[in-house]
Amino acid sequence: MNDFLAQALTSFVATLAFGIIFHIPRERLIQSGFVGLLGWMAYWIIVDYHMDAVLATMVGSFLVALISQLFARMYKTPVIIFSVAGIIPLVPGGLAYDAMRNFVENDYYQAVSLAAKAFLISGAIAMGLLFSEVINQLILKANTRKKTLSKG
Amino acid sequence: MAYISVEKTYDIMEICMLAGSIMLQNGAETYRVEDTMTRIAVAYGVIDSDCFVTPTGIILSLEGSEPTKTKLNRIIDRTTNLEKVVKVNDISRKICTGTVSMKEAYHLLKDIEDEPNTYNDWVQIIAAALASGCFLIMFNGIWNDFIPAVIAGGLGFLCSTYFHRVIQIKFFAEFSAAFVIGLAAFLFVLIGFGEEVDKIIIGSVMPLVPGLLITNAVRDLIAGHLVSCLSKGAEAFLTASAIGSGIAVAFFVF
Numbered sequence: 001m002n003d004f005l006a007q008a009l010t011s012f013v014a015t016l017a018f019g020i021i022f023h024i025p026r027e028r029l030i031q032s033g034f035v036g037l038l039g040w041m042a043y044w045i046i047v048d049y050h051m052d053a054v055l056a057t058m059v060g061s062f063l064v065a066l067i068s069q070l071f072a073r074m075y076k077t078p079v080i081i082f083s084v085a086g087i088i089p090l091v092p093g094g095l096a097y098d099a100m101r102n103f104v105e106n107d108y109y110q111a112v113s114l115a116a117k118a119f120l121i122s123g124a125i126a127m128g129l130l131f132s133e134v135i136n137q138l139i140l141k142a143n144t145r146k147k148t149l150s151k152g
Numbered sequence: 153m154a155y156i157s158v159e160k161t162y163d164i165m166e167i168c169m170l171a172g173s174i175m176l177q178n179g180a181e182t183y184r185v186e187d188t189m190t191r192i193a194v195a196y197g198v199i200d201s202d203c204f205v206t207p208t209g210i211i212l213s214l215e216g217s218e219p220t221k222t223k224l225n226r227i228i229d230r231t232t233n234l235e236k237v238v239k240v241n242d243i244s245r246k247i248c249t250g251t252v253s254m255k256e257a258y259h260l261l262k263d264i265e266d267e268p269n270t271y272n273d274w275v276q277i278i279a280a281a282l283a284s285g286c287f288l289i290m291f292n293g294i295w296n297d298f299i300p301a302v303i304a305g306g307l308g309f310l311c312s313t314y315f316h317r318v319i320q321i322k323f324f325a326e327f328s329a330a331f332v333i334g335l336a337a338f339l340f341v342l343i344g345f346g347e348e349v350d351k352i353i354i355g356s357v358m359p360l361v362p363g364l365l366i367t368n369a370v371r372d373l374i375a376g377h378l379v380s381c382l383s384k385g386a387e388a389f390l391t392a393s394a395i396g397s398g399i400a401v402a403f404f405v406f
Contacts, residue, residue: 006289014286014358020271020279021309021359022179023233040290076245077238078184080367084234088363094291094354100396101350104403126370133374 011040011089018085028081031071035086039064043090053117054124060090061128069136083129092121156197161216163254164196169225170261172203172210175240179232181368182207183375188244192257195248207383229320232364239264273313280359281306288355293348297355300337300346305356308333312360326360326394333357334402353399362391 015036019029043060047053068082095118102111156164168189175185185205193201193214200215207230213222243260246252252260271279284305285298293301312329316322333356340346369384 010286010289014283014290017279017283017286018359018363021232021276021283022364023235023270025235025238026270028238044290078180078234078241080179080181080184080364080371081234081238084364084367087367088358088361089287089290091358091361091363091366093287093358093361096392096396097350097354097357097399100400101403104400122366125366126373129367129370130374133371 007044008037008041011044012037014089015040015085018088022084024081024085025077028075028077031075032082032085035064035067035071035082036089038067039086040089054120057090057092057121058124058128058131061087061125062132063128064090065129065132066135069132087125087129090121090125092118095121156216160196161198161214161218161221163258164193164198165212165214165221165223167196167254167258167261168192168201168203168212168214169210169223170258170265171240171244172205172212173225173227174261174265175237176205176207176210176227177230178236179230179234179364179368180237181371181375182377182380183372184237185210188241192244192247195250196254205377206379207387233269235270236264236267277306277310277313280309283359284308284356286355287358288351291351291354293351293355297346297348297352300340301352301355304333304336304340304352305359307336308356309359323390323394326391327398329360330357330395330398331402334399335405338402338406357395357399360391360395362388365391 012033016029016033018036019032024032039060042063043053043056046056046059064086065079065083068079068086071077071082072079095114099111099114099118102108102114171192172185172189175188176182182205186203189203189205189210189212190201198214198216201213203210203212205211208227210225210227211222212225213220240261243252243257243264247257281302285302288297288301289295308329311332312325315325315328319325334353337346337349337352337356340352341349346352365384365388369381369388372384373381
């Protein structure tokens with residue numbers, strides 16, 4: 001439980017700090033921190049249940065993008081304001097670092113397998129973003145259909 | 153069809169170009185830039201417009217009473233300031249609803265272009281330092297390493313901003329920042345101030361990670377802008393390898 005709180009707090013602060021680095025408007029900082037918290041906690045809980053990190057990353061980035069689109073519609077701002085900082089914690093920085101370290105230490109087998117894993121996780125981030133975009137477009141289509149139906 | 157006059161076409165072109173280049177320079181996705189420019193053009197009554205945006209340049213052509221006019225704008229330096237993107241977006245919304253005249257819109261956009269950053273360098277460095285410490289905890293580091301990671305991360309971000317200002321080579325700025333982080337982390341562990349070198353380095357390096365580039369590359373890919381996706385992906389890869397080699401050199405030193 002203590003761990004859970006620490007993770008929630010640090011992911012919130014880290015995403016918020018990233019918002020400052022990217023110059024996100026002041027009044028949107030809290031929301032972007034919240035997006036990062038949700039994405040990271042989804043990832044962390046799934047990994048905590050000993051499931052695959054690739055799946056966890058996909059779920060995390062999917063959530064980040066979905067909530068960002070929700071916020072973007074609520075506040076009428078571009079989506080990237082919210083999604084950009086939220087994605088950062090999911091970037092496989094640790095894996096890429098381990099891969100690089102093994103390359104430097106001439107352990108190429110280990111390095112290549114770690115690099116492949118990092119590559120898969122970046123792919124999972126892309127997949128998560130893509131799926132949320134699909135859902136977004138489906139909702140848009142459904143909305144316009146409803147409008148045309150009510151008119152006709 | 154009622155074509156608009158020549159002078160008006162040029163004015164519309166100026167506004168579109170200004171809005172587009174501010175957005176592109178400050179980190180908007182390519183497809184959003186194209187979308188905004190086309191919307192502005194349509195809102196001011198241009199019947200047919202076409203634009204082609206890549207991360208390094210904008211080509212816009214508008215159809216008027218005279219033969220088609222085309223303008224090319226080269227984008228050389230790119231930074232990240234999402235607040236400007238939001239502001240230009242707001243203005244384009246206003247233009248679309250017809251509440252802003254062409255002259256007003258031009259002045260508003262010029263104001264945005266000259267506006268100073270919301271957060272100054274020191275606030276950004278403190279933010280980067282704090283983020284480094286938080287990432288250390290998120291990657292299962294121990295709380296004893298929190299302060300070393302904060303210092304190393306802040307130092308790294310400071311170096312990256314400073315070197316980027318002195319030498320206009322992004323690769324070198326990121327490389328030297330990563331090198332400094334590596335050195336600092338090793339030194340901290342050597343004098344017994346920190347415990348896990350790996351965790352400190354991973355946490356401190358995170359503020360340099362090209363997150364915006366990765367997200368934008370994916371979003372551009374989804375929107376079908378293959379050229380932008382590839383070039384942004386290449387830029388992200390270059391940054392990642394700069395960080396990696398910076399750390400690698402620090403390894404060799406120790």
